[in-house]
Amino acid sequence: MTISDLPRQTWCLRTRPARFMLEQAATVRAAATRFADGQVNTVFAVNEAGACVGSFSRGDLIRAVAADVPADATIRWNASFERLHIGDDYAQHLAKFDKQLGNVIPVLDHHGRCRRVFERTRESGLEIAGKRYVPGGKPLVIAEIGNNHNGSPDTARQLVDAAAAAGADAVKFQARSLSELYVSLDEAYLRETDYATAYTIRQLARFNLSHEQLSGLMDYARQLGLAAICTPFDEPSLEWLLDYEPDGLKIASADFSNLSLHRKLIDADMPVLMSTGMNTVSDIEYVAGLLRRAYVDCTFLHTNSTYPTAFSDVQLDFVDTLRRLSPSGLVGYSGHERGTHIPLIAASRGCVVIEKHLTLDRSQEGMDHSxxxxxxxxxxxxxxxxxxxxxxxxxxxxxxxVSQGEVLNAVALEKGIYLACDKRAGELVQPGDVIVRSPRVGLSPLEWERDLSGRPLTRDRARHAPLMAADFSGLAAGRGMRPEFLGRFGLPVRQRDAVAVQDRFAPAFVEYHLFATDLEEPAAQVAQVLRGRDVAFHAPEQFAHEFVLDLVSDDPEVRARSEHLLLETVTWCLRVAEAARSDQRPYLIVNVGGAVGRSQASGHVPPLNRVEAFDRVVAARNRLWDAGVHMLPQTMPPFPWHFGGQGRHRLFVSPDDLMAIQSHGRVEFCLDLSHSYLACDYLHRDFYDDLDQIADVVGYCHVADARPPNGEGLQIGDGQIDMRRVNTALGLSGGQRPWIAEVWNGHMNDMEGFGIALDRLTEAFSAQA
Known part of the structure; x- marks a missing residue:
């Protein structure tokens, strides 16, 4: 739960305050230990009666250390700490706590016991079962099973299975103690009451599951990785759920006005969701105030309680108003309309919860199936x-x-500024001296007119040469690079720029990036521009007729063609290396395959047989070693681009694959930093911990920055990767392994991108020298 009543501040209501509490007799060392794990910045004293009687902050600890207070001394608690009380409406009180005060505020009951803690934090959103859901992100998707099991625990388990397979985050059940829920269950009463009530009671009497059955189903859901949420329809069911402790509670629209049930939610140390169907704005405002005063971590869900709901009755425009009324400051949507498009609109309006009923057969008997x-x-x-x-x-x-895909497409699709005539250094470049042509290499027409039109050149440029910013400044990126801090660094080249790259930067080696059409070029012609320098090669991945190299495919024809094309590539590379008089066994970087195409990228992805895939990669590596090259499979991003479409990779995305294959045979990898950073973000892994894990099997590196979810190949410093930490883990500056600066389009604009990358890496690596 988050309340953003303060500018640039977020208050998060913690319903389990135990980690903030210490015994009143606790020592300074105990507080230091609690602070050391980074979980809290303030602790509170609890006396023998359980009351909260003092506070001790990280700042207090620093002052105690400075005053040479012994670590085993009892904490001197601050008795005048700020606090809130159950019954206070926090919406009216939080604003008084400014940035000068502590970042943790306990909420005390009338006995002085701490029941909740408000913590100022950068975190936001709804947290359930260890996952956080924020507006604009993927919402918590709840598959409401309700009574669609029709009284069968086996059917309920099938529904749980279906929810997990579909990709839902949670399942929700309904708990009822029927004898406590209705005035009477007698048949005589049912004959006398209204038809809708009688029908509902008879349905529930047939289909209701016991608390014991529900606990078994929620346990099963958790085993499948789903959050377990349940709706209590009466106080005995709520008391049972508070004892069971599901991942969350849901209060139905039918109980929105059941204030006695709401008041018992003070004992809930878990998130509460509450549907608002059948209620007016004034009703919602009243309940919101009650829940705030009880400090219930509650998020309201917009709902229309008809089955199915007509689209004209959905009223999604109320979502923004409901968010302002919701105690948590968050809002969700529980929909009963047909189809899937309305929840998408709700998510686009910032709903952090999407709830839909799930059935195996819409024609079954029951209130919710349709x-x-x-x-x-x-x-x-x-x-x-x-x-x-x-x-x-x-x-x-x-x-x-501007996305990376757009940056690449801009070269082919946009237009650049070219000289219409020869120009010497010192001459002005006027509008009549230029022409606009594709591809865009260098300045765009907009950049030239806005920034450089009429300026003098600082070097000679020939007719039809693309104009660069460096043509007017005389300053070329790369002047700050210092090879002694860069280890065994290289740069990617093509035939067109290999000589210029070597003259400008003098790399220890170059990596020649092959296109499929290069295999038709004479090897000697390419070798001529390499000048005897050591060379590595990056094998082509995409070939004619939209064929993508895949050495691990289950299709034997695809595999055979891939192996044939790879052997053709190896033969060509060896001829180039020999003609270039390269001394070392050439490295060959290979994207070995394992991806599925764009048609499957957003749906169900078939599993990959990793045992067979690992065996095939090891076999390929051994064949190529015997042929004379050192094959290095490249680590991959979760969503690669092939022929203009985005697919999904299944192999060498997780760092675990790099270690698991070692039991099949020794394989070293080309670690593409930007690929693997995006993969770790997607897999919710710590990138730097994984670097330490895989360092021993990394034989080569592609160095570029990255920004999730799909920003790869970024300029150094334009993404999120800490290059100092990378260098510490991999020893790039010490020459322990070869690496190249592989920023996308680094060769463009007179190799400006390469120069900037080497300047920034020099700065990062030299700081550690």
Missing amino acids: ASLLPQELAQLCAQLSDAAEALQGDSGLTRR
């Missing part, structure tokens, strides 16, 4: 919500980020 999704529809919704979350990512809508 308004429920089938498993394949839920899978479609989950995939669409993931896609929508990616599409909504940005910089708060304030700026437009």
Whole structure:
């Protein structure tokens, strides 16, 4: 739960305050230990009666150390700490706590016991089962099972299985103690009451599952990695759930006005979701105030309680108002309409929860089946919500980020400024001296007119030469590079720029990036521009007729063709290396395959037989070693681009693959930093911990920056990778392994990108010398 009542501050309500508490007799050492794990910045004293009687902050610890207070001394608690009390409406009180005060505020009951803690934090969003859901991100998708099991625990388990397979985050059940829920269950009463009530009671009497059965189903859901959420329809069921401790509680619209049930939620140390169907704004405001005063971590869900709901009755425009009323400051959507498109709109409006009923058969008897999704529809919704979350990512809508794909396409699609005639250094370049042509190499027409039109050149340029910023400044990137700090560094080259790269930067080696068409070029012609320098090669991955190299394919024809093309590549590379008089066994960087195409990237991805894949990679590596090259499989991003479409990789994305293959045979890898950083972000892994794990099997590196979710090959410093930490893990500056600066389009604009990358890496690596 997050409340953003303060500018640039976020208050998070912690419903489990134990980690903030220490015994009143605790020592300074105990507080230091609690602070050391980074989980808290302030602790509170609890006396023998359980009351909170003092505070001790990280700042207090620093002052104690400075005053030479012994570590085993009892903490001198601050008795005048700030606090809130159950019954205070925090919406009215939080604003008084400014940045000068502590970042943790305990919430005390009338006995002085700490029941909640407000913590100022950078975190935001709804946290359930260890995962956090934020507006604009992928929402918590709840598959509401409800009574669609029709009283069968086996059917309920099938629904749980279906929810997990579809990609839902949670399942929700309903708990009822029927004898406590209705005035009477007698048949005589049912005959006398209204038809809708009688029908509902008879259905529930047939289909209701016991608390014991529900606990078994929630345990099963958790085993499958799903969060378990349950709706109590009466106080005995709520008490049972508080004892069971599911991952979250959901209060149905039918109980939105059940204030006695709400007041018992003070004992809930888990998130609460509450549907708002059948209630007016004034009703919602009243309940919101009650929940705030009880410090219940509650998020309201927009709902229409009809089954199915007509689209005209959905009223999604109320979501923004409901967010302002919701105690947590967050909002969700529980939909009963048909189809999957309305939840997508709700997610785009910032809903952090999407709840839909799930059924195996819409024609079954029961109240909710007709308004429920089938498993394949839920899978479609989950995939669409993931896609929508990616599409909504940005910089708060304030700026437009040019994607890496656009940067690459700009070269071919945009236009650049070219000289219409020869020009000497010192001569002005006027509008009549230039022409606009494709491809865009160097300055765009806009950049030239806005920044450099009418300026003098600082060097001679020939007719039809593309104009660069360096043509007017005389300053070339790369002047700050110092080879002694860069180890065994290289640069990627093509035939067109190999000589210029070597003259400008004098790398220890170059990596020749092959296109499939290069295999038709005479090897001697390419070797001529390499000048006897050591050379590595990057094998082509894409070939004619949209064929993608795949050495691990289950299709024997694809595999055989891939092996044939790779052997052709090896033969060509050896001829080039021999003609170039390269002394070392050439490295060959290979994308070995294992991806699925764009048609499968957003849906179900078939599993890869890793045992067979590892065996095939090891066999290929051994064959190529015998042929005379050192093959290095490259680490891959989760979503590669092939022939203009985005697929999904299944091999050498996780660092675990790099270690697991070693039991099949020794294989060294080309670690592509930007690929692997994106992979770790996607897999929720610590990139730097993984570097330490895989360092021994990294024989070569591609160095570029990255920014999730798909910003790869970025200029050094334009992404999120800490190059100093990379150097510490891999020893790049010490020459322990060869590496190249592989920033995308680094050769463009008179190799400006390469120069900037080497300047920035020199700065990063030299700081560690």
